[in-house]
Amino acid sequence: MELALSGLVAVPVLAGVVLLAVGRPAGRVAAPVAIGVASVGLVLAVLVAVGRPAALAPLLAGIDLGLAVDGLSAVMVLVVSAVALAVVVFAAAEVDAAHRFFGLLLVFISAMLLTVTATNLVTLLAAWEVMGAMSYALVAHRWSEGRPATSGAVAFLVTRTADVGLYVAAGAALAGGIGILALADLPRATGGWRDLLTAGLVVAALGKSAQLPFSFWLARAMDGPSPVSALLHSATMVAAGGYLLLRIEPLLAGSGWAGPLVAWVGAVTVVLLGLVALAQTDLKQLLAASTCSQIGFIVLAAGVGATAGGTLQLVAHAATKSLLFLVAGAWLTALGTKQLATLRGAAARWPLVGAVFAVGALSLAGLPPLSIFFGKDAVLAAAAATSPALYVVGLVGVLVSAAYAAAALVAVLGRAPADAGNDREQSATGEVPLLARLPLVPLALGAAVLGAAAEPVRAALGAAGEPAPTLVEALVSGVLAAAVVLAVLLSVRAGLRGAAVLPATPPIIAAAARVGLLHGWLGLERMAVAGAATPVMALARALSRFDERVVDGAVRAAAGGTRAAARLADLRLEGPLSRGVDGLGAVGRALGRLARRPQTGQLHQYYAQAAGALAVLALFLILVR
Structure with missing residues (x-):
């Protein structure tokens, strides 16, 4: 079983390095190789999730390269591997420069798997660094277009700045007596070193998960290819920050100050970035802002000690958001646009794609019995047990989430406008290939039913004692979400005013977009x-x-x-x-x-010279006296 764990991490990175080293000649086989590697990775993920192995390899004096699978990492390796396979299959249908793209993608997947199985800070730091570097290269994949390279640099610099916290944490852990830097031992750090250690990890996690004030880098990352958006911002890079906070929850709770701080950062991000999502007229930007908002629930969960609830939200969000990003990418390729005003009619033109998008959007809205409803409610139950104020802010986040998800859904309904081809951002193929449609149905199924995994997740994490939502709490959040979705639909219907088709942009988005601060991501980049x-x-x-x-x-x-x-x-x-x-x-x-x-060598001359010298000396003495 240790071999399976080692292979889970080693096979993708080795395959990726080979593709990058071979270069263009590997272009024709890059996609099949990547699909095969991702498939093997999913099989290995199932094996290690069941077997829960651990593996050690010498790294530094007194510190090993430690890997292990426990309840939390078992859930994560399954989610990462499943979403990675779906994204790789989708990317095979539309990505250019395949050898470079798939090589980088496989190395990135390996780094994420290493991140979620790392048992000490050195291993985590190595994986964290590789993941950040690969994310820059993937976002900037189409570097010749100019903007993707700049956006990749912005995203990298922002997350890299926050990543300094990991180095601070490692140094503080050593100074605080954690000689082997094991994650499980971090709460034993002594004195002020524990506070410094905690602060470093919190900053690194918030930066990676695009929480306030770091959120704007995620907007920039949307300039990368759609498969990159789907992977980085659903189950991997952005989720890595939330995962790290869930992993160090005992450290947050023991510090006294970090738990409440993290909880409030998550809660505020849920609301404010939800409002930002509501103001976006670009589908990918809407989904990006909603990612910050939904990850905020995971951060909130870590702050209030709801490890199982946060994990369930992470799983549900991964399936839902990867689905929505892939659909957005499919429509961008087929229609040449991701603007909501020109996506009208996309759902009707491709009914299957429209149907799975509807499942993802309604799950994102928090409607029962879809997946995010269960994850969000588990987090809110823990928030209610900790702080009524946090619970109220969380409910406001539920309202905002339902609003932007419903607005995104109604934007793609109805008939296409007559001038739909006049406002394209890139060339349009006019079709969604079969290969691009294959992963959508399994992801939609996950977005619909993964909420049923609540009890297995609690059992896997040993968190049976966590607060569970009461019937009243579930009814409140479910009814609120349904009421907002209905209100958005009614507002669109009212906006028709006898027209035969839906308005170009849902009225709620059009109104929110006029608030420049929200449309511009709160001016965070400025x-x-x-x-x-x-x-x-x-x-x-x-x-x-x-x-x-x-x-x-x-x-x-x-x-x-x-x-x-x-x-x-x-x-x-x-x-x-x-x-x-x-x-x-x-x-x-x-x-x-x-x-x-x-x-001269004659003795009598030497005597004569000596006599003369004595006479001169005597005369000198007489005259001086």
């Missing part, structure tokens, strides 16, 4: 530029000028002074110095000749 990027760039320019004028200037001045001294010595001092040396040499030689004259 604030990040003004509050972080601009000061950092100003500091960099100032340091550059200091380096050029002071440090480099001092070096240049020293070099110039040396050259000037050399010229001066060469032109004015060298001659006199040389003549002075020559004169001293001549004097020395003359003195030497004089010194040799008394050296």
Whole structure:
């Protein structure tokens, strides 16, 4: 079973590296290879989820590369592997530069699987870094178009900034006495190091999961290919932040301050990013903002200790959101647009695709008995047991979620406008290939029925004691969601005013879009530029000028002074110095000749010289006295 766990992580990365190394010649076989690897990965995921193995390999002195499967990671490897297979099958129908795309995608999948099975901070950090790098390359896959490369860089820099928290956490864990950096041992960290460790992990998780104030990078990531959006923002990268918070829930609870902080960040993100989703006129942007909002429920769950409820929400969201993103990608390829105003009639033109989109949208709205209803209610039950204020904010999030999901659904209904082909963002194929439709039905089935996994998830996590929603709480959230969906439908019907087709944009979205702050993602990117990027760039320019004028200037001045001294010595001092040396040499030689004259070798002359010297000395003494 340990071999299956090792293979689960190793097979995708090895296959991805081979595809990248072979390059263009591998283009024809890249898609079948990726589908085969993803299929093998799903089989291995089932095996390790049942067997719960652990594996160790030497990495650093006293620290192993640790992998293990427990209840939470068993659920995650199944979800990641299943969604990955669906996305790879869909991507085989529409992605160009297949060798590069599928190579990067397989490495990314391996990094995510390593993330959810890591048992210590070193293993987690390695996987986290690879996942971030691959996400940049995947978002910027169509780099020649310009904007995807810029958007990939923005997404990478934002998440990379938050990722510094993991390094801080690892250092604090070592200083706090967690020598092997095991995730299970982190609550035992001592003193203030535990608070620093907790803060680092929280920042890293919130950045990865696109929670406030980091949410805007997800809007930028929508410039990547649709399969990338479906994978990164349903079961993998964005979900990784929520997973990490669920994993360290005992640490959050033990800190005293981190649990409430995380819960409120999640709750506020649910509402505010839900309103942002409601103001979007681009389907992928709507789904991106709704991802931030729905992941907010998972973050809220981690903050209030609802590990099972958060996990159930994560599973339901993965199936629902991957389905919706893939449908959006299919329509973008077929119709050349993702604008809600020009997607009208898409559901009627492709009834099967429209039907599965309806299932996903209604699940996203939180309608019972679809999957997200159960996950969301489990989180709200724990919130109600912790703080009535959190519960109320969560209910507001339910209302907003139902509004934007219903608006997205009604936007694609009805007949297509006569000028539907005049507002395209890219060339349209006019069809949704069979290969692109294959994964949609299984994902729709998951979006519909995965809520029934509530009890198995609780059993797998050993969380039978968590608060469960009461009948009244379930009725309240279900009725509220249904009432909002009905209200949106009625508002659209009222907007018809006798017209034969639906209005171009649902009135609720048209009204919300006029609120520029919401349509522009709360101005988060502008604030990040003004509050972080601009000061950092100003500091960099100032340091550059200091380096050029002071440090480099001092070096240049020293070099110039040396050259000037050399010229001066060469032109004015060298001659006199040389003549002075020559004169001293001549004097020395003359003195030497004089010194040799008394050296005759005759003893009587030496006595005479000594007598003369004594006479001179005596005369000197007489005169001096």
